[in-house]
Amino acid sequence: MFKRKSKKVSEQDKKKDDIKGLWKKCEKCANVIYNQELEQNLRVCPACGYHYQLNPYERIQILLDPDSFKEQDENISPVDPLNFSYSGTTYKAKLKESQINYNSKDAMIIGKGKIFGKSIELGIMDFRFLGGSMGSVVGEKFVRGVMYAIKYKIPYVVISASGGARMQEGMVSLMQMAKTSAALNLLSDHNIPYVVILTHPTTGGVTASFAMLGDIIIAEPSALIGFAGPRVIEQTIKQKLPPGFQSSEFQLDHGFVDIIVERKNLKETLFKVLNYLYDW
Numbered sequence: 001m002f003k004r005k006s007k008k009v010s011e012q013d014k015k016k017d018d019i020k021g022l023w024k025k026c027e028k029c030a031n032v033i034y035n036q037e038l039e040q041n042l043r044v045c046p047a048c049g050y051h052y053q054l055n056p057y058e059r060i061q062i063l064l065d066p067d068s069f070k071e072q073d074e075n076i077s078p079v080d081p082l083n084f085s086y087s088g089t090t091y092k093a094k095l096k097e098s099q100i101n102y103n104s105k106d107a108m109i110i111g112k113g114k115i116f117g118k119s120i121e122l123g124i125m126d127f128r129f130l131g132g133s134m135g136s137v138v139g140e141k142f143v144r145g146v147m148y149a150i151k152y153k154i155p156y157v158v159i160s161a162s163g164g165a166r167m168q169e170g171m172v173s174l175m176q177m178a179k180t181s182a183a184l185n186l187l188s189d190h191n192i193p194y195v196v197i198l199t200h201p202t203t204g205g206v207t208a209s210f211a212m213l214g215d216i217i218i219a220e221p222s223a224l225i226g227f228a229g230p231r232v233i234e235q236t237i238k239q240k241l242p243p244g245f246q247s248s249e250f251q252l253d254h255g256f257v258d259i260i261v262e263r264k265n266l267k268e269t270l271f272k273v274l275n276y277l278y279d280w
Ligand SMILES: [Zn+2]
Pocket: 026, 027, 028, 029, 030, 031, 045, 046, 047, 048, 049, 050
């Protein structure tokens, strides 16, 4: 007997197609977007303009000249100072899992690359790696990026994406806020520009340190930028927050962000900004 497919089955079919990587439903506008189209559009939804997260290697592709990136200090590896374990797992195990999955020692990569033929020092956070949280390695790499920028007299550009400090490293992670901020002072003493590009989401200790210290602060559209997340704030102050609270656009209106730039214009705009700030 003919049996009509239940809604449940068709949802499953959709999921299967999704797994096969053919298409996905936009998280923002719920339109169906073909993955190929999404890739061609730099992972920006063609229907609503939602900017999906990119990993560091995708960032390099859209921002730097082809094959110009040389990674530095890729082997700095985190330790587990507190012997931390939580909900049945250990920090060590989580680290190992992320290191294998994302082929990286921690949540940030740094390196020297070229943008329209000119060298820059670039740091990129990887949100996939434990929520892009800042522990000792992220802090150390950030600072080394500063040192390379000083050594080569080239501008320093950092792309942030972070859930904040890495709680599993306790005080060691909080200390990175002071360490990275102090390093930027040194960069400033050498008159070298520092430009930060805030991407979705940039929160917590990263917002409270190097993400907000750029000479120019660029943000991608509709990124969540804040310290504590909106849900935590609402629960604390027991008030409803205004619409669009902590979005790039909200932060632009309130003076925390200098420019919002769509991904397709990011390379060109960054180059213009750097040229304006620095002669190199
Ligand atoms: Zn969309």
